[in-house]
Amino acid sequence: EEQEEDVLRELRLFLRNITERLSLDRRFKAFTKPVDIEEVPDYLMVIKKPMDLSTLLTNIDQHKYVTVGEFMADADFIWKNALEYNPDSDPMDRNIRHRACALKDTVRAIIRDELDEDFERVCEEIRESR
Numbered sequence: 771e772e773q774e775e776d777v778l779r780e781l782r783l784f785l786r787n788i789t790e791r792l793s794l795d796r797r798f799k800a801f802t803k804p805v806d807i808e809e810v811p812d813y814l815m816v817i818k819k820p821m822d823l824s825t826l827l828t829n830i831d832q833h834k835y836v837t838v839g840e841f842m843a844d845a846d847f848i849w850k851n852a853l854e855y856n857p858d859s860d861p862m863d864r865n866i867r868h869r870a871c872a873l874k875d876t877v878r879a880i881i882r883d884e885l886d887e888d889f890e891r892v893c894e895e896i897r898e899s900r
């Protein structure tokens with residue numbers, strides 16, 4: 771009903787705000803757009819579910835997420851994929867793994883600091899009712 775749509779509208783505003791703040795952080799530049807398969811042809815052989823910050827924004831606008839937990843599951847693919855695709859000890863790999871870990875910690879810190887648990891519980895009730 772209307773109250774539920776008000777909750778989901780507020781969820782989308784919260785998720786867009788987080789995603790836009792991450793996209794502005796220079797540490798996360800490598801995560802802002804899908805990996806260019808022409809530049810990195812073997813990427814899709816290694817990574818089964820590519821994800822990036824611009825795709826998160828598109829998903830938000832397409833009403834894909836009804837809870838913060840669903841959003842976090844997709845956001846986690848961004849850093850998990852980077853750790854998987856960049857396992858070596860060479861400086862490039864280590865640098866992107868460092869940024870991937872910073873992304874993971876930053877998402878969790880924002881949500882711990884800014885998400886009201888009661889709001890997420892209301893979102894989960896809406897999800898279960900659908």
Ligand SMILES: CC(=O)c1csc(NC(=O)C2C[NH2+]C2)n1
Pocket residue numbers: 800801805810851852853855856862863866
């Ligand atoms: C987004 C992401 O994880 C990514 C983009 S390029 C890259 N890795 C490299 O270009 C090479 C350094 N060792 C492979 N990883």
